[in-house]
Amino acid sequence: MLRFEGVDLHYGSFRALSGVTLHAEPGELVVLLGANGAGKTSIFMAASGIQRPSAGRIRLGEREIAGHRPAEIVAAGLVHCPEGRKLFPMMSVRKNLTLGAYVHRRDKAGIQRSLDEVFSLFPILEVKQHDPAGSLSGGQQQMVAIGRAMLGRPKVLLLDEPSLGLAPLVVKQVFEVIERINRQGTTVLLAEQNAYSALAIAHRAYVIERGRIALEGDRESLLNNEAVRAAYIGA
Structure with missing residues (x-):
């Protein structure tokens, strides 16, 4: 469904991504793990057309999308x-x-x-639909952000740090909804520092370090990897 092949991305002279190759198959929930500045957001910026890769290919299904305008990429099914x-x-x-x-x-x-589908995922948003978005709690605002993305009817949904700044109970609710969205057929690429919660719902994951893929594997192999546990899970 989404495939990166040898993607480089630069901000001026700084190389943010170097030879990134990854994929998310139809119906998968794939997690990107990495510290701040590792390159997770740059992967999303390249996929969504906000930044143009300096090398490599990005494909959505059979369509090459690298360098296309963001609106064209959204219309093609990536949000x-x-x-x-x-x-x-x-x-x-x-x-x-x-x-x-x-x-x-x-x-x-x-x-x-x-x-209506978003309101079924987040019933509180139907209750508050006429309230200013800025009056909502942080967790409710994150629900609005995810709901807005779902209005784009994604085949592939990119979620960048959805748990950032949220209370543990709210994080649990948000991840339950992400898992539900995936089970309904949307391919999800999820960038997260909350590694344990993310891996708990993932099919596969990639570890990003300094703009490169350092490690990849299924949920169980990464949860049981001592280096991953020490660096990202705190165990």
């Missing part, structure tokens, strides 16, 4: 939910959600169906 939520705080929850459906803006009935 990026960024770190830090990036909401419009003075706009209503409903308006923030529907902004995610911009590429489908002429399909009013489809947008309403997508809204």
Whole structure:
């Protein structure tokens, strides 16, 4: 479904990604683990068209998407939910959600169906749909960010640090919803520092260090890897 082949990415003279090769198959939930600055967000920026790779290929299904405009990539089925939520705080929850459906803006009935699906995932958002997004708790704002991404009708959903700054109980709720989204058929690529919670719902994972793939494996192999446990799980 999503495939990186030898991808390099530079910010000026700084090489953020070096020869990154990874894939997420249809229906998989794949986790990217790594410290701050390891390159997880750069992978997402390259996939979603915000940054153009300096080398390599990125494919969504059979389509080459490297260098395409973000709107074209969203329309093709890849949607990026960024770190830090990036909401419009003075706009209503409903308006923030529907902004995610911009590429489908002429399909009013489809947008309403997508809204109903998001409200089934996050019932509190239906209750608060007319409230300013900035008045919500941090966990509820993260729900809006994920819901907005779902309005784009993703085949592949990129989630960048969705647990950042959230209380443990809220993290548990958010990860349960991510797992549910995946079980409903959406391929998920999840970047996380909360390694234990992320691996608990993952099929496979990659460890990113200094812009390179340092390690990859299925959930069990990485949970039982002593180096991974020491570096990311704290065991």
